[in-house]
Amino acid sequence: MRSISICGLFMLMGCANTNLDQAFVEDNWRYATDPHGSIVILKEPLVQANRVKIGFDRVPRVDKANNSWVELIYDIPAGDLSAVSGISITYESDRPLVIKLSQKEYGGEGDKSYAHYQAILPVAATPTSKRVDIASFARPDWTPEWSQDKGIVKTSVSALYFVPDLTDKAGGKAQMTIHKLALY
Numbered sequence: 001m002r003s004i005s006i007c008g009l010f011m012l013m014g015c016a017n018t019n020l021d022q023a024f025v026e027d028n029w030r031y032a033t034d035p036h037g038s039i040v041i042l043k044e045p046l047v048q049a050n051r052v053k054i055g056f057d058r059v060p061r062v063d064k065a066n067n068s069w070v071e072l073i074y075d076i077p078a079g080d081l082s083a084v085s086g087i088s089i090t091y092e093s094d095r096p097l098v099i100k101l102s103q104k105e106y107g108g109e110g111d112k113s114y115a116h117y118q119a120i121l122p123v124a125a126t127p128t129s130k131r132v133d134i135a136s137f138a139r140p141d142w143t144p145e146w147s148q149d150k151g152i153v154k155t156s157v158s159a160l161y162f163v164p165d166l167t168d169k170a171g172g173k174a175q176m177t178i179h180k181l182a183l184y
Contacts, residue, residue, distance in 0.1 A: 061168040072162040081154040086133040090180040096165035113147035
């Protein structure tokens with residue numbers, strides 16, 4: 001009889017929703033744009049209790065030496081990805097959503113290629129949940145040949161960049177909302 005009760009308890013636990021609503025911490029979120037005219041579009045506060053919502057208007061690339069860019073940045077509270085094997089996200093985006101691992105070897109403290117490892121998620125008109133293993137991130141096709149690939153160094157990744165997939169040539173507008181984000 002006791003084993004039946006224990007089995008029943010495990011079955012009930014499996015049916016219960018143990019995933020509490022996520023509360024976003026404002027200090028972990030920020031955004032950045034280039035100095036060439038790209039802008040952020042906010043109709044409400046960036047960080048709310050149940051979501052992070054932002055829009056961008058990216059200008060086309062200025063010239064060969066001056067690229068335009070926009071990014072929503074999540075500063076990893078632990079400071080790095082050393083204990084992380086993947087990302088779980090629920091999002092909406094009217095453009096494909098690029099998730100970049102901001103790794104110092106490729107950024108301003110490194111080779112300045114900004115060819116960070118990335119994963120691309122599809123357009124999502126309604127809240128869509130995805131899991132992305134860190135091992136599935138890859139460097140972008142445009143990575144310069146001179147940028148030495150040092151692999152993903154989890155202790156060097158301090159932030160995640162969420163970037164709408166807008167082209168250098170055309171720029172454009174994009175809207176995105178992140179409803180849930182978990183590092184596992």
